[in-house]
Amino acid sequence: MRFSNNFVWESKGSVNMRVLEETYDVIVVGAGHAGCEAALACARLGLETIVFTVSVESIALMPCNPNIGGSSKGHIVREIDALGGEMGKNIDRTFIQSKMLNRSKGPAVHSLRAQADKAEYSRRMRKTLENTDHLTIRQAEVTGLLISKGEVSGVRTCSGALYHAAAVVLCTGTYLRARCVYGDVSVNTGPNGLQAANQLTASLEENGIEMRRFKTGTPARIDRRSIHFEEMEEQFGDERVTPFSFTTDPEEVQIEQSSCWLTYTNERTHEIIRENLDRSPLFSGAIEGTGPRYCPSIEDKVVKFSDKERHQVFIEPEGLYTNEMYISGMSSSLPEDVQHDMYRSVRGLEDAKIVKNAYAIEYDCIDSRQLYPSLEFRALPGLFAGGQINGSSGYEEAAGQGLVAGINAAMKVLRREPLILERSDGYIGVLIDDLVTKESTEPYRMMTSRAEYRLLLRQDNADLRLTPYGYRVGLISEERYKKLLKKKEQIESEIRRLETATVGTRSEVQTLLEENGSTPLSAGATLAELIRRPELDYDKIAAVDPERKPLPADVCEQVNINIKYEGYIQRQKRQVEHFKKLENKRLAQDIDYEAISGLRIEAKQKLNRYKPVSVGQASRISGVSPADISVLLVYLEQQRRDSQQAAASEERI
């Protein structure tokens, strides 16, 4: 019985108060994209889980852009799905347009992006949470941590109620001491006017957690009826939609899709912005938080890229049952009157009626270098954090961290090994490693260029990479895992066949080559060699491969990619091998780096402060040089021999 519930008497000053007291296995604070994944993972692993939200109506809310996925974020959604998370399944059932970006490029940068029906997305996720066993949803503001013997033991809510648990996962998003600003209007609310969480920060700080203040922003929402779409370029979805989830039947996602529209800012727009810059809270200093470079406000763009004559503006529907349109590319914190003029200066928006103003939002988050790669706080065992509280941005980045934080909270309660994803395992591994290792002065966004092994970390093979982890953890069913093993077997044996099967110079082969603009063969070649030719692929050579047995489309895709890009794939695999050597050299948490002679002073300070878990992680800390790493390796070896000698001499005694 891991759940219990009763009332206790607490003294508050001279008054005795009767407060609710409950016990769970895991507490999740926040029910955004990170919180939902964390809570679902724990409950699905059979742990009694409670998830707190300031408003049940805001579960899985999308307070900014109305889409899921996109470059590198699409990869993360695939990985979440491969590990047994919910985001992919949820968007597959609530999208209204879908596009595979970069389809003309190589497979590593294909990226799926879907426009969501925001309300539907949120509603379906809420229903999933409500229908999950062992999961309790509770509307209340968490105001403090309960600590027992140096470990987290639960939380307190604003009513004074006490909730005990062996693990607590913080997924507070942008709600901590949130403040929304445009012009000289400033309100202390979370996104979209929702209640902020104003007390938890103090409790975190009391417990030694270092906080930072970040900011981000969102554009205006405009009434669809006031927009002249005929002045804009219509943007359609793909003719054949690819689902996010590996479990979704592709036939189920072939729906009628909505359109987006493209228009541009112009010199007049930029003039209006420049004339009113002094009224922007960002430039006047009224907002202190650091904003993201990858998602600049329109005033940022105009200032920083002053040579650009125009900027793109995408008009995207917020859902099927609302007239609100999201004005992508024009987030702002300028005063209301300037916003009015600015939006109306854009072609097609001349008569625009603003439903919701654009605003900037400031919030507290942590310096995520206080976390282990498991997303547990080094200084507070039992406390985990995932999502924007860790200084990231984006729904997908949040969900990926939430899933890992949730899994590891569960592993902790179950006394099992944590799930650590390496940079070579997936984008989620890169994301978490960057967050817990590198200094970041702005909200962190994933990009494919951050993944040094991206030719291996493709969205098409996320299941092959990560589903075994999901199975080991317990979020992937036996049936799904067996299916994966079969797929793997099929891929491997088909590749083996193609590497050895040869074709001669017979006329049908030569004709096929000529038809595809490929040089005819002068001697026999393997089928794999043909596939490697730039102008050919697995499908194109089917006619000269009579032995081929019909295989599922996803198997064929893997076979083709693995053969075609073999050179690059092998090269990256060698790099990964090299990378793992240093990752596998573990560093104990109690090493005093001050005492290691040979380390430079800066390295000593950084290492002592951030206590990396491996030499590999240490090498990625800024301020730690290759020479310092050499010194560390020597030190480790010295330690190893010391302990060997000690053991040997003990045996002698």
Next chain:
Amino acid sequence: MNQNDTITAISTGLSEAGISIVRISGRQAFEIADKVVKLAAGTLIAKAESHRIYYGHVFDQGTLVDEVLVSVFRAPKSYTAENTVEINCHGGVVVTRRVLQTVIWAGARPAEPGEFTKRAFLNGRIDLTKAEAVMDVIRAQSEYALQNSISQLQGAIYGKMQDLRQKILYQAAFIESVLDDPEHYRMEDAGQPLGEVVGSLISEMEELISSFQNGRLLKEGIKTVILGRPNAGKSSLLNVLTGEEKAIVTEVAGTTRDVVEQSVMIHGIMLQIMDTAGIRDTDDQVEKIGVNRAKELAAQADLILYVVDASEPLNESDDEILSILGTQNVIVVLNKNDMEPVISQTVLEDELRKRKMDAYPVVSISAKHRNGIDLLENKIKELFFEGNLSFNNQVFLTSERQKQAVMQAKESLLHVREGIRIQLSEEFLTADLMNAYEQLGLVIGEALDEDLADEIFKQFCMGK
């Protein structure tokens, strides 16, 4: 950092007369040695018995480089506790360098300073008490590199590397922006096609690589031999060149007893005068050490100063010397022009023409009265740096390691060019671009870090 690859270096002090050892250590040591050395017994080093010495020959793409003895040490019974091969070269400095170069071409990486010792330690070969010393070596090396990076010569390399890296990074960042935000940026928007940029980067790198020889000459000095028949004035010339009025004179004793190297700085160029110990005493080099030894020295030299006595006619000793001069840089120094000349400059030039050696410049000096020395110095400068040596605007690679890194970078850019040719998608191209970027970073000790992301955000307007 990689403990996995195979490293090589010349592990003895370079000396003229003695044996130099090229050591190869690591997993692939035997395979690499087999690519380079043919044992006389016809067997493979990979199959050879450990702790034995084998006789063989080093070949560079079919050309015989040196006659060698090869010691084979099987892991863990070697200095580094890895498979180790030691090639004992006999041919002196130039040949040893060539052997090293061949080994590198065959797949070994030039070792970092102190790396053999570091591996020996990490692999458990060296005693615990030495650990501190190893760390100090590593630290000293990194500090040394740091100091060097602010020296003028290194500063120029730093600037050049940063310039190349910046150009590469910009291209990679542009491609990344296109990949990250395909609805915003298109490859066609690039001002200059990637192929063109890569092409010009490749030629810049080729220039750098070919500068290595000059860089080495600058850093290590021009190996110089003074030849001449007895009493022609070799020692006087040496004395003038190493005289106190010259900037730097150091004496570095070689590891063998009979060779002394003198470093002489003239006009910013260092001459390493390879000198036999006896030269000051007997002034009778050719006779004392024999024509063979003179030949050997001449073969290793970057520069030969051939001293002719103007007061006496050429004799058979001169003929002997002239016969061993090859294609090296030779300056014929007509000494004693203060005396009643028997041979004038014109006569000497005629004599050379007869022997088809009129390509050698002739400089007339008096070592005793120190005139004409400026002419000689200018001639040397002209010969090696085409007279336009300048430390400020010309960049030279000065170490084998730097050269290797630039060659690797160039290799990666050749991959990019090939990728463009076969129309590979751009994410493959950036993988190679960033490899090149990383390699150039190795030259100046800078890691990858957040450079790419920073560049993307700096140059391109990203996001919603």
